[in-house]
Each structure stands twice: as C-alpha cells, then as structure tokens.
Amino acid sequence: MEREADVVVIGGGVTGTAVLWALAHYDLKCVLLEKEPDIAAGTTKANSAVLHAGFDAPTGSEKARMNVLGNRLYHDLEKELGLDIIWTGSLVTATTPAEEEQIKELKARGEANGVPGLEIWDAGRVREKEPNLSEAVKSALWAPTAGICWPFGIAAAFAENASLNGAEILRGATVTGIETEGGRVTAVRTVKDVIRTRYVVNAAGVQAGEISAMAGDSSFTIRPRKGEYILFDKTARASLVNGIVFPAPTKTSKGILVCATTHGNVFIGPNAQEVDDKEDTSVTPAGMDEIIAGAKxxxxxxxxxxxxxEFAGLRAASSTGDFVLGPSQEVKGLLQAAGIQSPGLTSAPAIGQYLAEIIVKETGAAKKADYQPGRPEQPVFRELDDAGQAALIARDPRYGRVICRCETITEGEIVDAIRRPCGATTVDGVKRRTRAGMGRCQGGFCGPRVIEILSRELGVPVPEIRKDGAGSYLYIDKTGGTAK
Amino acid sequence: MSGTYDIIIIGGGPAGLSAADSAVQNGAKKVLILERDREVGGILQQCVHNGFGLHHFKQELTGPGYAQRCYDMVKDRPEVEILVDTMVLEVRTDKTVVAVSPAKGRLELTAKTVILTMGCRERTRGAIRIPGTRPAGVYTAGAAQRMVNMEGYLPGKKIVILGSGDIGLIMARRMSLEGCKVQAVLEICPFSNGLTRNIVQCLNDYDIPLYLSHTIVAIHGRDRVSGITAAKVDEKMRPIPGTEFEIDCDTVLLSVGLIPENELSRGLGLTLHPKTSGPVVDQHRETSQPGIFAAGNVVHVHDLVDFVSDEAEIAGKYAALASLGQSPAVDRVIEVKPGAGINTCVPQHLRLGIEGENVRLFMRAAQPKRGVKLVITSGGETVLTKPLAVVKPSEMIAVDLPAAKTAALSGEISVAIDEGV
Incomplete structure (x- = not known):
C-alpha cells in the first residue's frame, strides 16, 4: 500500500516513540515503523531502567547534554503521562582510595554538566540508606535526581499519547529500503508499504547503521554490546537494596549495579560483552558468574x-563513542538518533524535542491547536482501595476476574491493554502493559488464559497468538492426531 | 452469602473438597469453598491419565474422575456452599476473608476457622537459571499439560523434557500419544525424581531415553526454540566441560519441582518451614495461627493425591471441632525432627492430650537407599522401627504412630533412616 507522511520514524523503542511523541505536538503527519509485533522490543525492554542524573558522560558531549535535559523533562512529564518512575536517587560507591578520588572527579564532572544536588557521603550515611552494602564501601557519590522507571511503560506512554494525537504506529513493518532523489529522502519501503515522506528519523537501535546506509549515509556503524541481568523476587528486596547502587565506573560501562525496580524487585547486572550478532540476547554461564561476582x-x-x-539486552554502541544526533551530513531529510546507548533512556524526551524542533524549524509546522495531553486512563485493580475495587467491578465485572494470580491482574486490565491505543497483540505485550505473567509462576497458570483473551479480543485463531517476536508462536497445532 | 461461616476453605481442589466433606461429617453446619478457577477439581482436571485413587477410594481413577468423586461427596450437602471464579486476595488472623468475583464483586466474609488448600505451583526456568535465549516454546510441564488436555492445543512437536518429576514423565507419554517426538528426558540428579511406575509406563514403554546426571546448558532459537545443548554434570551438579551435545527440538518442558502456594499464608504471618516451603502444622493440620488450618500440597508437596485427601480429612475434622468449640485438650507439645537420611517430616509437632492419639507421619528421604530401617526415637529411646525395602526422595514415606505410643511420649522425637540393617 502507498502512504503519505511528513515524517517517518524508524524504530519503536523509547527513542523512536519519544521522537514521535514530540512530533505529535505539531501539525505533521507522522508514521512510526517497528519491525517487531510490539514497540519497545529491543534495547528498551532489557536495560538497567535507570534515569541517570548525568555525571557520567564527558562535559560537552551529546550524552551529557541530553542526559541532564532528559532527566529534567521526566520530572516534568511524570504526572502528565502517568509514568512509572520512583526518584530513588543513586549511589556510586568507592572501596579504595583510588575510587574515592574517582567519585570526587565524577562529582566535579556532574556539576560541570549541570547536575544538581551531588554530595559525597561517608560510610555511615551510605549504610543508613543501604544497610546491606559491603563493609568495604568507604564513601559514595549521592545523586538525588536519579531514579528508576519501567522503560516499556515510558515507551508505551509516548506511543499512546502520539497515537491519541494522530500519529500512526505500524508494527511488523520491517524497513526494506529508503529511496532518495537528488540527495534527499523521498520514501521508505517496508515489507508491506511504500511511504512517501520528506523526513526520516533513524531510531533503529542496533540496526541504525544499516538503516542509515540504506539512505546512503555510512558515516558510522553500530556494534552491539551485550549486558546480562538476573532479576530477584520481591521477597528478596529487604536483603538487597532500596535504590540504585553503582560500583566505581570502568572505562566501558558504569559497572555491575544492584538496583531496585519500580515493581518492587531487585536486579543485578549488567556486564559488558561486545557481540557480532545483532540479535544475540542469550545469557551465558560465564556472564551469570561475572555479574554475580560483581554484585557480591x-x-x-x-x-x-x-x-x-535472567535476561540480556544489547547496547547500541556507535563507532563515534557518542550519540549520533541530528541531520545527516550526507543525506538531506535524514535525521539520526543513533548510537543511543546509556544514558539513552534518560535522554529520550530531550532527543525527541531536539529532533522535532529541527523538523519544525525547517517545515514551519504549527503547534496542533487540539493537542491532547496525557493518555487514556488505565485502571490497576491491585492499586485501588476497597471501595475503588468494588466500584470498578460494579462498572465492569471483568475487573472481578483475577487472571494472573501472582500479581493480581484482572481480565478487565488485560482487555484494556489489548484495546488501548497501540495496544498489546502478544502475550508478552500483555505482560509488559499489565504485569500478567511477571510473577513467581512466570505465566504458568495465566499464560493459556491470556492467549484465550488475546484470541477473542483480536479476533484471530488461538494458534496465531505469539509470545513476543515475529515468529514466536506458542502453539504449533491443535491436538487430535494432526501432528506428523 | 451472609453471616459467619463455621469454616471457609480456600481452594476447591481435592484437598478443599475432602476437607469440606470431613468437616460436615464432624458437625460443621456452614462451610464455604472459594475456588479461583471456573470449576472445582484443581489441577486434577488436567490430569486425564489414570492411576489416582488406589489408596483412598480403593479404585483406579483418572484425575477428573477423582475430582468428580470428591465433588460428589459435597455437592448435595446443604451445609456446603461453593463459589467458583472467585479469587481470595487476603485472609486475616481474625478469619476475615477478602475475595473478588465477576458475579459477586468484592466480598468480605467471616468464619470461625479457615482451611488453606491452595495447592502448589511449578518451579520455572528463572528459578534454575538456564542460559541461552528466551524464545517461545519453553513451558513448565503442568502448563503444557493444561494446553494439551484442556485447551486442545499442542505446544510443540519435538520435545525435550528437563527434570524427571512426575508431571514431566506423564507429559512425555502424553506428547508421544499426540504423535510428538520426545527426544530425551534430562535429570540433573543421579536418580529419577518421579515414581518408579511412571518411569516404566511413561518412558520405558515409549523408548524415551532418560539421561541421569545431565542438564540443559543452553536453550537456542530467537523467536521459537530451535534446540538445546545438554551436558553431563559432576557430583556437585556442575556441567562437565567437554561433555556437551546438541539436541534438536522445538519445545522444552520443565519438570523441576513444585512449590507450595503460600502467598496467603505469608500474608497471615504463618510460620513457614524452610524445607517444605509450607506452613508448620500439628497433627491436626492447625498452623501457627489458632483456627487457621492447612492441608494438601500447600503444606508439603505430595506425590499421591490419595494422601492429600487423607490429610485434608484430618484438617476438615479438627477445623469443624474448633469451630464448634470442641477442640481436644492439649497437655504437651512434642517436636518432630527429621534425623539422618530424612529431608522433611510433616507434621512438624504434635499437640497431644493425656491419652495420646493415632498419628500418621509423612516423610521424604534425602537420598535413595535400599534395605534400610526407619527409626523413630525420643529421648534416646526407640519408639518405633519399620523396615523399608526401598526409600527414594520422590516417594513419600508414611508411618503410623499408634495412640499407645504417642501417649507415652514426653520429649522431642526424631525420625531417621538407619542403613545398618
């Protein structure tokens, strides 16, 4: 099918959806293309979920600028978009005199980057905040503006608000080519459509190098760097940490951290392993050993x-060492949002606004007169008080049927997750939007029920329901001797 | 749906139904069963194979057949009310039960006693940390059993099963009968964790290889499982480098253990046992909280549903007596400790009257052994011995202590395996 757009955003991770959200404030026809059955299917779904304060990146770098600005924007957007964020603050711990020097340098760098409220805490104060930390910790850098978040939820919030304001999100839309004429982009081809457009925003994560090259700009490449994680049950929280605890950083990463999640769990990780395969999210015994040793x-x-x-994610590390942001030097109409590794999640809304402003300036697009802030209400049964639960069931009895017993998720919430703008189409899509299947039994009990509800709500046969990725079918066949 | 119940039973599986029947037989007048699924019967509903009921009903039944027998015992009793599609969110120490259902909304019910019969759940991939990718096609054996037997769908066609627990063995046969190829069953222990009859009937009869002291060291496939890497393990269950081999499959079923479902018990603040993961109970299945009873797989994981029913009948009887104010007088509390060769023992203590009573102890051995003797001692004195031809961790040991013996008990008792026979 042939379509028209002013801007095509390639990639439905937190960067792409944030760009779409920023563009949706203006009178521009925007289309986002995501190759997987759901948004936030790559780096966004497997990372440390930390909103960094902004002291890590070198002063003057895109990373530092976007991080500090993005952190501030999240503080502003939290309420409007109903974002799942807890401003825990973060600690970077030091165990040796050299590391104590290092965190003082981090503090100075942070201050130069514009990070507010940084303090060096002594061991006593650190342990007051985090009593389970090693005796070896001598002091720590405290950053009060850091927080933890649910990255999928943030991408979903951007996507839902953009959808509400007329942006189109096409999933299962793998890009096969980008057409140019006289050094300017004119169209994007996918497995299904041709979309005529004046602008293309490349937010393709680990694939951003290939996408850029499709348009004729090969000025950078992306080398994935894998990070593995182990997640702990909520019951273990009391023996772990209350917030975000980093070791002193290494050259390639911020190190293996021990960190709370917004859902009450704690994770340890990540390590940092360069890999060739851009789809290699396998976890390895060596990796597990490494993060356990690091966290200890x-x-x-x-x-x-x-x-x-346990799970693994890929950081989209660029050959330039920094974010690759802004208009391509080689191709007109191509804007890069590439090499977005940490602090990419924190930077996303700042990147979105920065790129939207460039396009708005060039096109002269006006602010939408009827822009709708926020997103549709999303009732969460377990968070309501007694009267609220009773009222919700009275309004819709499906909120009285608990499907996921570990997390107390009702049928009403699952149906809502499917029917929302940019709603769930897969079992993991339901899981990420509602938490159904995320608890102790990991979907053992509720999985088949969720499949049944997806099939009913989407009007597709049960065997066509997928777990997550394009080929992740859950059932191979019906029973009854048809198997060969 | 109003007033105070004598007993509220949480969970309508075989334990809940058996407890209700026994409670009514022992005088309870107002019993409510709350079941979260669409029907009562619990996990038995998906266990379409036979082999149930030989001890309890003296008849071989299928899982649904056994569930039906349990349901038949209570369905016409006016004293028993059953609410399905009803999820209990909270049980309080004052025996208030908070539940929700689409039909009834939010309920706050009160009772004189509560019996916890929530059953158990399966350990998952995360709990055992299998490296590799995270594709579709990795299921717990019980989830796959529900898919095949209740939903009518096949989770895959070329299967590897990790763990030789009973559900895994049953599923090996079930998938074979559906025309699937079961490539292998891998067991990390040097012995099987299933009943011997299931090894024979479910693996040997279908020529399915069982690899003892083996595990999965990696799962492959991006979107859907495409194979696994298996390896032999050493005596500390660590994979031995160089022993890896690949097995082609589209599905991995996990049968790596069951854990009692004790979220409500935890909310109640019950004392839980670190080894059984269930509440600590006395011989009447009363927990650390007076008036809160528990029975079946929520207390400790059983291998036979027959013993679940037996245990639930005890809980039902004594919950009924407690609700009528007729609980037997307690003269002393005797701790029951697992000794050498015994991993767990239920009940964990006896609350005895002056006269003593018949008590059945359930135990699990720590290691498989042949030609041993079970020895129960108290204060250095032997209370009872019982020769056992074979003991294995997968098969629960039951021993009866007659009233004459328990009447004489004064101090802690210890249950041990004596190999020197």
Whole structure:
C-alpha cells in the first residue's frame, strides 16, 4: 500500500516513540515503523531502567547534554503521562582510595554538566540508606535526581499519547529500503508499504547503521554490546537494596549495579560483552558468574535462591563513542538518533524535542491547536482501595476476574491493554502493559488464559497468538492426531 | 452469602473438597469453598491419565474422575456452599476473608476457622537459571499439560523434557500419544525424581531415553526454540566441560519441582518451614495461627493425591471441632525432627492430650537407599522401627504412630533412616 507522511520514524523503542511523541505536538503527519509485533522490543525492554542524573558522560558531549535535559523533562512529564518512575536517587560507591578520588572527579564532572544536588557521603550515611552494602564501601557519590522507571511503560506512554494525537504506529513493518532523489529522502519501503515522506528519523537501535546506509549515509556503524541481568523476587528486596547502587565506573560501562525496580524487585547486572550478532540476547554461564561476582562486591550476601529470571539486552554502541544526533551530513531529510546507548533512556524526551524542533524549524509546522495531553486512563485493580475495587467491578465485572494470580491482574486490565491505543497483540505485550505473567509462576497458570483473551479480543485463531517476536508462536497445532 | 461461616476453605481442589466433606461429617453446619478457577477439581482436571485413587477410594481413577468423586461427596450437602471464579486476595488472623468475583464483586466474609488448600505451583526456568535465549516454546510441564488436555492445543512437536518429576514423565507419554517426538528426558540428579511406575509406563514403554546426571546448558532459537545443548554434570551438579551435545527440538518442558502456594499464608504471618516451603502444622493440620488450618500440597508437596485427601480429612475434622468449640485438650507439645537420611517430616509437632492419639507421619528421604530401617526415637529411646525395602526422595514415606505410643511420649522425637540393617 502507498502512504503519505511528513515524517517517518524508524524504530519503536523509547527513542523512536519519544521522537514521535514530540512530533505529535505539531501539525505533521507522522508514521512510526517497528519491525517487531510490539514497540519497545529491543534495547528498551532489557536495560538497567535507570534515569541517570548525568555525571557520567564527558562535559560537552551529546550524552551529557541530553542526559541532564532528559532527566529534567521526566520530572516534568511524570504526572502528565502517568509514568512509572520512583526518584530513588543513586549511589556510586568507592572501596579504595583510588575510587574515592574517582567519585570526587565524577562529582566535579556532574556539576560541570549541570547536575544538581551531588554530595559525597561517608560510610555511615551510605549504610543508613543501604544497610546491606559491603563493609568495604568507604564513601559514595549521592545523586538525588536519579531514579528508576519501567522503560516499556515510558515507551508505551509516548506511543499512546502520539497515537491519541494522530500519529500512526505500524508494527511488523520491517524497513526494506529508503529511496532518495537528488540527495534527499523521498520514501521508505517496508515489507508491506511504500511511504512517501520528506523526513526520516533513524531510531533503529542496533540496526541504525544499516538503516542509515540504506539512505546512503555510512558515516558510522553500530556494534552491539551485550549486558546480562538476573532479576530477584520481591521477597528478596529487604536483603538487597532500596535504590540504585553503582560500583566505581570502568572505562566501558558504569559497572555491575544492584538496583531496585519500580515493581518492587531487585536486579543485578549488567556486564559488558561486545557481540557480532545483532540479535544475540542469550545469557551465558560465564556472564551469570561475572555479574554475580560483581554484585557480591556491593552486596556480599546475595539471596540467589530468590532469583526469578535472567535476561540480556544489547547496547547500541556507535563507532563515534557518542550519540549520533541530528541531520545527516550526507543525506538531506535524514535525521539520526543513533548510537543511543546509556544514558539513552534518560535522554529520550530531550532527543525527541531536539529532533522535532529541527523538523519544525525547517517545515514551519504549527503547534496542533487540539493537542491532547496525557493518555487514556488505565485502571490497576491491585492499586485501588476497597471501595475503588468494588466500584470498578460494579462498572465492569471483568475487573472481578483475577487472571494472573501472582500479581493480581484482572481480565478487565488485560482487555484494556489489548484495546488501548497501540495496544498489546502478544502475550508478552500483555505482560509488559499489565504485569500478567511477571510473577513467581512466570505465566504458568495465566499464560493459556491470556492467549484465550488475546484470541477473542483480536479476533484471530488461538494458534496465531505469539509470545513476543515475529515468529514466536506458542502453539504449533491443535491436538487430535494432526501432528506428523 | 451472609453471616459467619463455621469454616471457609480456600481452594476447591481435592484437598478443599475432602476437607469440606470431613468437616460436615464432624458437625460443621456452614462451610464455604472459594475456588479461583471456573470449576472445582484443581489441577486434577488436567490430569486425564489414570492411576489416582488406589489408596483412598480403593479404585483406579483418572484425575477428573477423582475430582468428580470428591465433588460428589459435597455437592448435595446443604451445609456446603461453593463459589467458583472467585479469587481470595487476603485472609486475616481474625478469619476475615477478602475475595473478588465477576458475579459477586468484592466480598468480605467471616468464619470461625479457615482451611488453606491452595495447592502448589511449578518451579520455572528463572528459578534454575538456564542460559541461552528466551524464545517461545519453553513451558513448565503442568502448563503444557493444561494446553494439551484442556485447551486442545499442542505446544510443540519435538520435545525435550528437563527434570524427571512426575508431571514431566506423564507429559512425555502424553506428547508421544499426540504423535510428538520426545527426544530425551534430562535429570540433573543421579536418580529419577518421579515414581518408579511412571518411569516404566511413561518412558520405558515409549523408548524415551532418560539421561541421569545431565542438564540443559543452553536453550537456542530467537523467536521459537530451535534446540538445546545438554551436558553431563559432576557430583556437585556442575556441567562437565567437554561433555556437551546438541539436541534438536522445538519445545522444552520443565519438570523441576513444585512449590507450595503460600502467598496467603505469608500474608497471615504463618510460620513457614524452610524445607517444605509450607506452613508448620500439628497433627491436626492447625498452623501457627489458632483456627487457621492447612492441608494438601500447600503444606508439603505430595506425590499421591490419595494422601492429600487423607490429610485434608484430618484438617476438615479438627477445623469443624474448633469451630464448634470442641477442640481436644492439649497437655504437651512434642517436636518432630527429621534425623539422618530424612529431608522433611510433616507434621512438624504434635499437640497431644493425656491419652495420646493415632498419628500418621509423612516423610521424604534425602537420598535413595535400599534395605534400610526407619527409626523413630525420643529421648534416646526407640519408639518405633519399620523396615523399608526401598526409600527414594520422590516417594513419600508414611508411618503410623499408634495412640499407645504417642501417649507415652514426653520429649522431642526424631525420625531417621538407619542403613545398618
């Protein structure tokens, strides 16, 4: 099918959806293309979920600028978009005199970057905040503006608000080519459509190098750097940490941290391993050993029996070492949002606004007169008080049927997750929007029920329901001797 | 749906139904069963194979057949009310039960006693940390059993099963009967964790290889499972480098253990046992909270539903007596401790009257052994011995202590395996 747009955003991660959200404030026809069945399917779904204060990146870098601005924007947007953020603050711990020097340097750098409220805490104050930390911790850098968030929820909030304001999100839309004429982009081809457009924003994560090259700009490449994680049950929280605890950073990463999540769990990780395969999100025994050893330096008594899952994500590290942001030098109409590794999540709204402003300036597009802030209400049964729960069930009895028993998620919430703008189409899509299947039994009990509800609500046969990725079918066949 | 119940039973599986029946037989007048699923019967509903009921009903039944027998015992009793599609959110120590259902909305019910019969759940991939990718096609054996037997869908066609627990073995046969190829069953222990009859009937009869001391060291496939890497493990269950081999499959089923579902028990602040993961109970299945009873897989994971029913009948009887104010007088509390060779023992203590009573102890051995003797001692004195031809961790040991013996008990008792026979 042939379509028209002013801007095509390639990539439905937190960067792409934030760009779409920023563009949706203006009179521009915008289309986002995501190759997977759901948004936030790449780096956004597997990272440390930390909103960084902004002291890590070198002063003057895009990373530093976007981080500090993005952090501030999240403080402003939290309420309007109903974002799942807890401003825990973060600690970077030091165990040796050299590391104590290092955190003082970080503090100075942070101050130069414009990070407010940085303090060096002594061991006593650190342990008051985090009593389970190693005796070896001598002092720490405290950053009060850091926080933890639910990255999928943030991408979903951007996507839902953009959808509400007329932006189109096409999923399962793998880009196969970008057409140019006289050095300017004219169209994007996908497996399904041709979209005529004046602007293309490249937010394709680990694939951003290939997408840029499709348009004729090969000025950078992306090398994925894998990070592995272990997630702990909520019951282990009391023996771990209350907030975000980093070791002193290494050259390639901020190190293996021990960090709370907005859902009440704690994770340890990530390590940092360069990989060639841009789809290699496997976890390895060596990686697990590495992060366990790393985390033990911060919290010596790790409750390994309470580990509930492990996962890996890929950082989209660019060959330039910094974010690749703004208009391409080679192709007109192509804007890069590439090499977005940490602090990419924190930077997303700042990147969105920065790129939107460039396009708005060039096109002269006006602010939408009827822009709708926020997103549709999303009732969460378990968070309501007694009267609120009773009222919700009275309004819609499906909120009285608990489907996910571990997390107390009702049928009403699952139906809402499917029917929302940019709603769930997969079992993991339901999980990320509602938490159904995220608890102790990991979907053992509710999985088949969620499949049944998806099939009913989407009007597709049960065997066509997928777990997550394009080919992740859950059932191979019906029973009854048809299997060969 | 109003007033105070004698007993509220949380969970309408075999334990809940058996407890209700026994409670009414022992004088309870107003019993309510709350079931979260659409029907009562619990996990038995998906266990379409036979082999149930030989001990309790003296008849071989299928899982649904056994569930039906349990339901038949209570369905016409006016004293028993059943609410399905009803999820209990909270049980309080004052025996208030908070539940929700689409039909009734939010309910706050009160009772004189509560019996917890929530059953158990399966350990998952995360709990055992299998490296590799995270594709579709990795299921717990019980979830796959529900898909095949209740939903009518096949989770895959070429199967590897990790763990030789009973559900895994049953599913090996079930998938074979559906025309699937079960490539292998891998067991990390040097012995099987299922009933011997299931090894014979579910693996040997279908030529399915069982690899003992083996595990999965990686799962492959991006969107859907495309294979696994298996390896032999050493005596500390660590993979031995160089022993890896690949197995082609589209599905991995996990049968790596069951855990009692004790979220409500935790909310109640009950004392839980670190090894059984269930509440600590006395011989009447009363928990650390007076008037709160528990029975079945929520207390400790059973291998036979028959023993679940037996245990639930005890809980039902004594919950009924407690609700009528007729609980037996307690003269002394005797701790029951697992000794050498025994991993767990239920009940964990006896609350005895002056006269003593018949008590059945359930135990699990720590290691498989042949030709041993079970020895129960108290204060250095032997209370009872019982020769056992075979003990294995997968098969629960039941021993009866007659009233004459328990009447004489004064101090802690210890249950041990004596190999020197």
């Amino acid at each position: 330096k911060l919290v010596p008594n790790l409750p390994m029996g309470a580990a509930i899952t």
